[in-house]
Amino acid sequence: MADTEIAKAVNEIGFWWHSIDLNGFITPGGKSQQLLHNEWRAMEVPDLSGKSVLDIGAWDGFFSFAAERLGAESVVALDHYVWATDRPGLAKYRQECMRVAREPDPVETTKFWNPVDLPGKSGFDLAHRILDSKVTALNQDFLLASSAEIGTFDVVFFLGVLYHMKNPLESLEKVAELTRTLAIIETHAVEILGQSQSLAEFYPASELNGDPSNWWGPNIAALVGLCKAAGFSRVVVKKGPPGLGSIKSIARHIAATLGIPWGTRARHYRAIVHAWK
Numbered sequence: 001m002a003d004t005e006i007a008k009a010v011n012e013i014g015f016w017w018h019s020i021d022l023n024g025f026i027t028p029g030g031k032s033q034q035l036l037h038n039e040w041r042a043m044e045v046p047d048l049s050g051k052s053v054l055d056i057g058a059w060d061g062f063f064s065f066a067a068e069r070l071g072a073e074s075v076v077a078l079d080h081y082v083w084a085t086d087r088p089g090l091a092k093y094r095q096e097c098m099r100v101a102r103e104p105d106p107v108e109t110t111k112f113w114n115p116v117d118l119p120g121k122s123g124f125d126l127a128h129r130i131l132d133s134k135v136t137a138l139n140q141d142f143l144l145a146s147s148a149e150i151g152t153f154d155v156v157f158f159l160g161v162l163y164h165m166k167n168p169l170e171s172l173e174k175v176a177e178l179t180r181t182l183a184i185i186e187t188h189a190v191e192i193l194g195q196s197q198s199l200a201e202f203y204p205a206s207e208l209n210g211d212p213s214n215w216w217g218p219n220i221a222a223l224v225g226l227c228k229a230a231g232f233s234r235v236v237v238k239k240g241p242p243g244l245g246s247i248k249s250i251a252r253h254i255a256a257t258l259g260i261p262w263g264t265r266a267r268h269y270r271a272i273v274h275a276w277k
């Protein structure tokens, strides 16, 4: 495809979550190239040569295409929810609801759900075509997938999905079932200053980033414990709570440890763990 044709095709796609390098043409993306490369580095992905990879919640496929580029023998990009959603249409509808100060109507929002044509998969499909990729797309709710049906994978990416799960333990049991060797899990997480036992913050509505599909923020002890309870034998924290940084954070931490109420005790961050079978 000529550059002008790529630019036109990229622009026709209403929304990109991943900024992807399409042989020199960089797509827009909610996640910038810089952010994605930082994330990839922090994931400490092992040598993928000859390995099979499953990317659960692949969306536009940045991580699937990166695994393929780095020598994975086979890659499956699995997703369902965003692929079946007409995101630009839904966003416009929600904006209009906000403008006229009314709640979105659940029946009307079903108009933006299309599990047959998969309008939200067009970015993945375009990138797949331009990159001449051999990544296999699997349109499925991973909770309904079984190892008997789709097999097990040397490396499983479970990136940005855990906190969307209503039942985190059950979903990690499914990840463990599909993992032969290593699952790399990246998630929203919480640190409650002064608390080291396993705890998770629950978001009953849209408390986390205004998104009603976010349910849980585990602390690092809960994340490790969940992985072990789900069937992983060893869990290595690659990215835990951020350092205390400023004097104010240190003072807040001491106050929390001493039980003195002062400011917020919850700090949000993104955690990464390697969970080994």
Ligand SMILES: C[S@@+](CC[C@H](N)C(=O)[O-])C[C@H]1O[C@@H](n2cnc3c(N)ncnc32)[C@H](O)[C@@H]1O
Residues within 6 Å of the ligand: 031, 056, 057, 058, 059, 078, 079, 080, 081, 082, 083, 140, 141, 142, 143, 158, 159, 160, 161, 164
């Ligand atoms: C926040 S996005 C993360 C996308 C990508 N993994 C990343 O880290 O940039 C969450 C993704 O998980 C997908 N997802 C959520 N629940 C799922 C499920 N039960 N089965 C398959 N995909 C799911 C969503 O459709 C969405 O693409």
